[in-house]
Amino acid sequence: METRVSSPTREVFIGDGHPTVLIGERINPAGKKKLAEALKAGNLEVVHREALAQAQAGADILDVSVGTFGVNEVKLLPQAVKTVMDTVDIPLCLDSAVPEALEAALKVYKGKPLINSVTGEERSLARVLPLVKEYGAAVIGLVQDEKGIPKDSERRIAIAHKLVEKATAFGIAQEDIIIDCLAFAVGADPGSGTAVIDTIRKIKAELGVNLTLGASNVSFGLPDRSLLNNAFVVMAVAAGVTCLIVDAAKIRPAVVAADLILGRDKHARRYIDSYRQRQRLQKQEG
Amino acid sequence: METRVSSPTREVFIGDGHPTVLIGERINPAGKKKLAEALKAGNLEVVHREALAQAQAGADILDVSVGTFGVNEVKLLPQAVKTVMDTVDIPLCLDSAVPEALEAALKVYKGKPLINSVTGEERSLARVLPLVKEYGAAVIGLVQDEKGIPKDSERRIAIAHKLVEKATAFGIAQEDIIIDCLAFAVGADPGSGTAVIDTIRKIKAELGVNLTLGASNVSFGLPDRSLLNNAFVVMAVAAGVTCLIVDAAKIRPAVVAADLILGRDKHARRYIDSYRQRQRLQKQEG
Numbered sequence: 001m002e003t004r005v006s007s008p009t010r011e012v013f014i015g016d017g018h019p020t021v022l023i024g025e026r027i028n029p030a031g032k033k034k035l036a037e038a039l040k041a042g043n044l045e046v047v048h049r050e051a052l053a054q055a056q057a058g059a060d061i062l063d064v065s066v067g068t069f070g071v072n073e074v075k076l077l078p079q080a081v082k083t084v085m086d087t088v089d090i091p092l093c094l095d096s097a098v099p100e101a102l103e104a105a106l107k108v109y110k111g112k113p114l115i116n117s118v119t120g121e122e123r124s125l126a127r128v129l130p131l132v133k134e135y136g137a138a139v140i141g142l143v144q145d146e147k148g149i150p151k152d153s154e155r156r157i158a159i160a161h162k163l164v165e166k167a168t169a170f171g172i173a174q175e176d177i178i179i180d181c182l183a184f185a186v187g188a189d190p191g192s193g194t195a196v197i198d199t200i201r202k203i204k205a206e207l208g209v210n211l212t213l214g215a216s217n218v219s220f221g222l223p224d225r226s227l228l229n230n231a232f233v234v235m236a237v238a239a240g241v242t243c244l245i246v247d248a249a250k251i252r253p254a255v256v257a258a259d260l261i262l263g264r265d266k267h268a269r270r271y272i273d274s275y276r277q278r279q280r281l282q283k284q285e286g
Numbered sequence: 287m288e289t290r291v292s293s294p295t296r297e298v299f300i301g302d303g304h305p306t307v308l309i310g311e312r313i314n315p316a317g318k319k320k321l322a323e324a325l326k327a328g329n330l331e332v333v334h335r336e337a338l339a340q341a342q343a344g345a346d347i348l349d350v351s352v353g354t355f356g357v358n359e360v361k362l363l364p365q366a367v368k369t370v371m372d373t374v375d376i377p378l379c380l381d382s383a384v385p386e387a388l389e390a391a392l393k394v395y396k397g398k399p400l401i402n403s404v405t406g407e408e409r410s411l412a413r414v415l416p417l418v419k420e421y422g423a424a425v426i427g428l429v430q431d432e433k434g435i436p437k438d439s440e441r442r443i444a445i446a447h448k449l450v451e452k453a454t455a456f457g458i459a460q461e462d463i464i465i466d467c468l469a470f471a472v473g474a475d476p477g478s479g480t481a482v483i484d485t486i487r488k489i490k491a492e493l494g495v496n497l498t499l500g501a502s503n504v505s506f507g508l509p510d511r512s513l514l515n516n517a518f519v520v521m522a523v524a525a526g527v528t529c530l531i532v533d534a535a536k537i538r539p540a541v542v543a544a545d546l547i548l549g550r551d552k553h554a555r556r557y558i559d560s561y562r563q564r565q566r567l568q569k570q571e572g
Contacts, residue, residue, distance in 0.1 A: 194548055224561050224564075228546065254513070257516075260514065261480075262479055263477050271508065278510075
């Protein structure tokens with residue numbers, strides 16, 4: 001199954017036949033005090049800089065979120081989206097828990113975006129799916145519902161089935177739904193890593209849809225977070241995840257290595273290019 | 287299934303309920319000119335130093351091989367094994383393609399060793415299995431036979447079945463057979479990574495035996511070999527490999543991270559210990 005998203009000048013394909021797609025996570029004020037302050041002041045300079053840096057680090061798509069206390073997302077999200085579109089030419093992922101903000105961003109976006117996200121909650125389904133359909137977007141579906149995020153694999157898989165059923169009943173193509181299995185911090189719950197990997201494998205086998213993961217949570221509260229995040233994305237990619245919401249600068253080398261091992265990088269061209277690029281950067285910095 | 291190996295003072299358990307066991311690969315003259323020269327001259331000082339370094343780097347078992355052109359393994363392997371036993375107190379893996387050398391080493395070894403290796407070839411089975419049985423050892427079985435190493439998963443799995451059948455018919459317990467699925471260089475054959483991971487999963491599901499892998503081959507001929515080796519061992523461990531033949535100093539951090547994600551490291555104790563140890567080493571060096 002292949003998900004296509006686009007900007008006015010570029011298409012990105014997500015699916016098993018392609019290298020793992022990296023969705024840059026850094027335009028998001030959660031846990032970033034400086035960015036949150038700038039957004040509250042309506043200052044989009046940091047957004048511009050982060051967009052540029054992530055595209056240079058090899059992000060294929062950029063997630064754009066302005067959701068933080070004190071920000072009017074309906075007003076600011078479309079402005080941030082315009083700023084990013086003026087900065088880079090890669091497709092965007094419009095990220096908000098406020099459907100009105102998503103709609104305002106969809107109105108200004110040029111191309112076929114990803115929407116982040118819809119959940120299994122009736123209210124979310126009823127409000128977000130019509131937007132996905134009307135604007136011809138693709139959407140990330142989170143495996144959570146009115147009862148929160150289930151710990152067990154079975155209930156997560158059941159929500160994934162529900163998301164796909166509701167969306168297709170709405171006339172949305174199955175390839176335009178990407179399921180996010182939601183990773184937890186392994187430091188807090190030792191069984192959560194295996195549960196997520198297991199959920200990924202089963203959803204892949206049962207539904208065949210594309211899968212994504214926000215992979216930085218897994219290392220929360222532990223030292224050497226990159227080491228743990230790298231190991232986790234490698235496992236996730238091997239289990240069937242086809243796109244990742246990550247810090248591309250930190251995660252790309254491990255993902256490129258995983259793709260090479262999994263036969264998604266003929267003649268190791270991408271692996272060697274990525275290596276040479278890191279060598280150049282090191283020389284410039286050192 | 288649980289494989290036990292031992293030295294006079296230590297036991298090591300290999301199996302799903304345990305952290306991944308690291309078998310240090312560095313006492314092996316293949317591709318190491320200096321070590322090969324020393325061994326030809328009967329000088330075991332390098333063997334002593336490598337044993338010490340690997341145990342300090344966190345190897346749980348040490349592989350001991352002296353196989354190189356110009357060396358009488360029957361004479362030298364038991365001497366090398368004695369040297370390593372005098373240096374460290376962890377169990378050993380006796381490594382030779384010469385059955386007489388294995389037997390000479392078994393005669394001097396104290397404890398229950400691993401033997402590396404038996405293959406699916408009739409000649410190897412007939413010569414090595416009696417040694418495994420007589421000395422109460424555990425053995426690594428390579429998925430290769432008279433026709434070489436099969437490329438396809440099906441034939442590798444068939445050889446694994448044959449190895450287990452022949453060994454158990456000989457009165458060797460199934461937990462004393464560890465299958466090595468034999469990793470190839472992914473630079474030379476883009477499909478080989480997936481083939482090995484697939485083989486691991488299937489042998490695990492069909493036979494339930496412990497599995498090992500010599501994981502350094504995978505990166506042969508490519509730059510930044512550690513990056514690729516790390517990604518590969520993480521995938522291998524997630525797929526079901528329970529011990530690895532590797533350079534422990536380089537590979538241990540990634541394996542410890544993988545074990546934590548897979549729920550084999552309660553309270554992240556091993557992960558945090560490993561982190562602190564690296565911090566101390568960096569301070570000493572820097």
